[in-house]
Amino acid sequence: MFIDLSESFLSQGCTQSKQVSPDIEAVQLNGQTYRVIWKEPVTVTATCLEKGKALLKVNGALNVELFCDRCLTPVEREIGINFEQKIYAPDAVPAEMNADEQVFMEGTQLDITALINSEIVMNWPPKILCKEDCKGICTICGKNLNEGECGCDTFVPDVRMAAIKELFLANKEV
Numbered sequence: 001m002f003i004d005l006s007e008s009f010l011s012q013g014c015t016q017s018k019q020v021s022p023d024i025e026a027v028q029l030n031g032q033t034y035r036v037i038w039k040e041p042v043t044v045t046a047t048c049l050e051k052g053k054a055l056l057k058v059n060g061a062l063n064v065e066l067f068c069d070r071c072l073t074p075v076e077r078e079i080g081i082n083f084e085q086k087i088y089a090p091d092a093v094p095a096e097m098n099a100d101e102q103v104f105m106e107g108t109q110l111d112i113t114a115l116i117n118s119e120i121v122m123n124w125p126p127k128i129l130c131k132e133d134c135k136g137i138c139t140i141c142g143k144n145l146n147e148g149e150c151g152c153d154t155f156v157p158d159v160r161m162a163a164i165k166e167l168f169l170a171n172k173e174v
């Protein structure tokens with residue numbers, strides 16, 4: 001989705017503000033697909049600082065359907081979008097700056113989809129738990145242990161003790 005911001009480059013003080021509902025239904029990250037849930041539109045504001053130069057602000061929030069790191073239960077989490085950057089009209093890009101350094105801009109058009117996708121990745125929650133003390137799932141039967149014990153024998157033998165025992169038995173045979 002592109003938004004034309006040409007009006008915000010005309011002269012100092014002019015402001016363009018728009019509410020948009022981005023066309024993003026899912027995010028791909030690390031080989032996974034996560035559903036995006038929009039609760040409200042995103043606000044895009046561009047204020048002209050001087051002819052050809054504007055300050056772009058994008059604010060909003062979306063919810064993503066994530067999965068608990070331990071038990072894989074779906075968890076909805078809010079991800080904020082708070083982006084601010086100076087943007088330039090194509091004929092006003094400073095000499096020291098390459099036109100392609102203007103991320104998310106194509107001419108006077110803002111690629112709002114690319115901008116929001118990037119914000120989502122930057123603000124992705126580092127750890128996702130359905131609750132602080134999530135018990136996870138049983139590694140034997142796969143039962144969600146938050147729903148109760150499964151009765152599996154989850155005793156894990158000590159690997160080092162097993163190695164010593166093996167060594168002991170091996171020596172005995174000699």
Ligand SMILES: [Zn+2]
Binds near residue numbers: 072
């Ligand atoms: Zn969990």
Ligand SMILES: [Zn+2]
Binds near residue numbers: 138139140150
């Ligand atoms: Zn089990």
